[in-house]
Amino acid sequence: MDTLQHTTVLLHEAVDALLGAAGQAPDGTWVDATFGRGGHSRRILERLGPGGRLVAFDKDPEAIQEATRITDARFSIRHEGFRELAALPDASVRGVLMDLGVSSPQIDNPARGFSFRGDGPLDMRMDPTRGESVAEWLASAEVGQIAEVIREYGEERFAGPIAKAIVARRTERGPLASTAELAALVAGAVKTREPGQNPATRTFQALRIFINAELEELQQALDASLRVLVPGGRLAVISFHSLEDRIVKQFIAKHSKEVYDRRAPFAAPQPMKLKALERIKPSNAEVEANPRARSAILRVAERTDA
Template sequence: MQDTFSHRTVLLNEAVDALSVQPDGHYIDATFGRGGHSRLILSGLSTLGRLTVFDKDPQAIAAANALADVDERISVRHEGFKHLGELEAASADGVLMDLGVSSPQIDDPTRGFSFRHDGPLDMRMDTTRGQSVSEWIATADVAEMAEVIREYGEERFAQPIAKAIDRRRQERGPLRTTAELAEVVAGAVKTREPGKDPATRTFQAFRIFINAELEELQQALTAALKVLRPNGRLVVISFHSLEDRIVKQFIAQHSREVFDRRAPFAAPKPMALRSIGRVMPSAEEVAENARSRSAVMRVAERTEVMA
């Protein structure tokens, strides 16, 4: 099926500028999406340059393969970015991660990511494998659902929502569509901040959980340290506080020397990263693309001494 849903790449120029692309370098776009960042990276590469792209989404991979068909500098991997660690150590000059769900995924009702469109309650990034949200909540107990909603959605009404889902499935059977889930959540959430749909946090929580997004992010960040060459750049764009907290803490942890308290006179373990800074979308970008408003980009550089 042809992909007719558009996507506006957030922090496009800022992210690629932060990579400091060298013409003959090897770069990794760990979340290809629809290839906005990849195309700009390619424009800065020579014929000797290389780009490796990862994505779970079959539609994203179809777009990546179409680009690879006309550009031999690209290598495509239909995998999540936790598989970065399978690449050769110290083989990349830059790693870019653009986290979260893309506009085509949100806007396509058949993917089930949004409460604004009725469709199958799926939410899998990779529709070729794994369990859908509908399948999971058909058997998950109240305590498990409440924990997911609380931890990944930061939702204070997690327990009432989980109980409402349980009542609904006992009375009328499994929830199969996004509209059904949104209706149940709306009935359980008594108050909500102005302008925010009651289902926002629950949908975020279920999407993050079903795709193991935070666990995979932690694995991918560790893998990036392995594959980056000295002075290689790590660039990560996140869209909610849970992701950004992980990235921020990871960079901070690896941007300081580590002393072994058991050997106080030993030389400290050298830091693995040097923090470059944080970038937010401009007012102009937010005005043109409302989905960029929550974006935070963090940049770090691999130290010359390999830790």
């Protein structure tokens, strides 16, 4: 069992939005697209009826290990990213929940390399058994590539100086290998920063998002959700920073209106596929108890009959 603790954000709000009002015990198939440490999954299982079924997804081997602690026969998990929602049958799912946050055990475990708060290998992969680590990518990427990633995914205005510092360090003393080395390098390249924010915050966010292709996978998963949801099925997505939330917001807005083909002005419009329902933020009490919840936004939409 993981000794590092995780507090699930918007636990009751997300599950209530997904399943409906408390007191109902729905059947059918439901999806927790980002199992994490299982907080939402366990709550969903408490609410499901005997004919309900919960399918979870996660890339992280530690999450898969945590999932083995759930012995409920209605539950299953796939060691895959949530883009693999596309493998589920069309119109087979009554609800999809996506929690886009990095779990606290991932952040707090220095061995995973997600955080500058403790020194560890510069990895940041959600699934450390697959793909290229941040250290491996930074060892060969060009200045322009590094700057583009940090600027685009971290919204970092000092992306250029940071990228130049990384490549200069690589040339002089070899590639960066640890989170502490990267954090110190970024601190030296960033001239000003918002009060209370570590200078490396945006760079670490950017490299994590890039190395895991998080935004691309989110878009693919959202597209897949339209196909797998039954009419009346719910989509509930919790995001934690503006890049994710913008994608979710625009996706729901795009599919919440009829689409006219300008090339065929007399043709019937494509009907709307979603109906936006709610935008929910954590309560003051939740943020006070769990500061990592402060930036969370839950957006809820319903699949239409189209």
